[in-house]
Amino acid sequence: METTRQASHVATLLPDELDTPPFSLGQLVWRRFRRHKMAMFGAVVMILLFVYSFGGSLVFPESYANFADTSLRLSLPSAQHPFGTDTIGRDVMARTIYGGQISLFIGMLAVLIECIIGITVGALAGYYGGFVDSILMRITEAMLNIPEIFLLIVMAKFFGGEIPEIDLFGRTFSGSVVVIVLIIGLTSWMYLARIVRAQFLSVKENDFILAARATGTSTREIIFRHILPNSIAPIIVSATLGIANAILAEAYISFLGLGVQPPTATWGNMLDGANNYLESAPWLWFFPGLLILMTVLSINFLGDGLRDALDPHSRAV
């Protein structure tokens, strides 16, 4: 009786069902990521922030964000100006929209620079080892030993105002945006370089690297095609968190008045403008501050989720 029941059970499995293809790497990562509630929350908030910053510019033209109506200065949030107006009567909401574009743009571009430098330095140090490794890691440590804020301020002072205005995506940016991107990129690659180096040190010992070299694969191919994709998970996580740090760094220096120069708005220099009105006009700092907070928090949640989802040792599916 028992055997017949088992037999009938087996018979109901169709060949198609037995042959379900295994999940691809991407599918596995997505499944794990979706389970991570905070990360999903972070992802959704990030998407909303992008929609707000880039979609909002379709509603308000840039000239509106910079249009000053001094008769309306420091007016409370109202139907006309949902986030109120600033010290010279500009609409705070429109400015957070355009400021958001710059802040997010700075965040992503600075991370791009961070990745280019960090990955190159880490990869060379990890792959070649020995003398190259020593030199590159000493430079990295030297950079790490200088307080980042100090480095940011010195470099901002040094380079500030030397680059003319530029046109990009139909907008005119103050040259200081490029300077800030460069500065943040140049002062933040050290941790990434260390992570990449550590990854390379372990991945290059794998048999498949030896096997690839035995088929005559060139060094460049080995570094970029074989080792780098095997090290990508921590790089993605670190880069994600790097965006949050870059946005914060921009806010710091802009708050100190050394960052992106007005009239170009960023969340950071809007806070700077609010400096003297902390109590009398809280809406000046509340909205840009809230947006920075939301961005940084959601990116950190996102990074956490990615770390868990991309971890190849994770058993969860």
Next chain:
Amino acid sequence: MAKRILEVNELRTRFHIAEGTVHAVNGVSFYLEHGKTLAVVGESGCGKSVTMLSVLRLLPIPPAEIASGQVLYLGRDLFQVSEHEMEHLRGKEIAMVFQDPMTSLNPVLTIGHQLCEPLRAHMGMDKQTARERAVELLDQVGIPDAAHRLDDYPHQFSGGQRQRAMIAMALACAPSILIADEPTTALDVTIQAQIVELVQRLRANLGLAVIWITHDLGVVAEMAERVLVMYAGYVVEEALVDDLYAEPRHPYTLALLAALPRVDRRRDKRLRSIPGAPPNLLAEPRGCPFAARCELAFDRCRAEMPPLILVGPNHQAACWVDVTSGKRR
């Protein structure tokens, strides 16, 4: 006499590590003839793999050091060519298959990508031609539905299939030498037999010369013409395969054969293991490395390393004792 395609002379490889210097390969010489198979046998850690990695210059330097030696590939010394030229030789002229197919394929790249890599690097093929050739290659090594399997990742292949794919990769550019480093050790016996059969077939079809590193003396008898027995970084005996089985002339070879189960031997006799362990390679080699485990050893063995002595036609052994007569030299 067939043409010598590869000749290794007096190769010495050392590793400089924190504990001292490891004398991994101590003056190894051998040659490989066109289209023939040379088997290299010996227990783990006797320098078989290191010898082959030295030949292909795949050892990391430092800690490794090639202290001396010459590797002639068609008369050209591989230790004198640039690293760039070496990259062209690896995979194109001399290919290597490794022991563990589970770790020798990159887990994040498709089989097709890895198979096309040498084709594009060495043969200058474009993407499409390389792909077509890759399908042919997978087909040739007996992987069914090759065109579809090309986009699979290594984890979707079984162990045997992976080793087949590795062999396909090694043979992609029609090399003249295949170095197989214990290619069947990590596989179960039925798959082992299939891989051996596959390499033999490919060797016959492609006129390939093969160096087959193994512990498995059974496989040696089946596929090799000549055998090199290595011990502690030395070649201790070199012979044609039939001579080696019929008349081993080195105590170590004798001991290895005595440890091998055979169907034609009485079953109530226990297999003999070799007492002791191989010598510590950290010590400067002095005398015969097998002396400490050898029943026939006498004073001279412990003081002086015997050279390879011609003991018959095409048969050399490095021993101060003539094991057939028991006479000391």
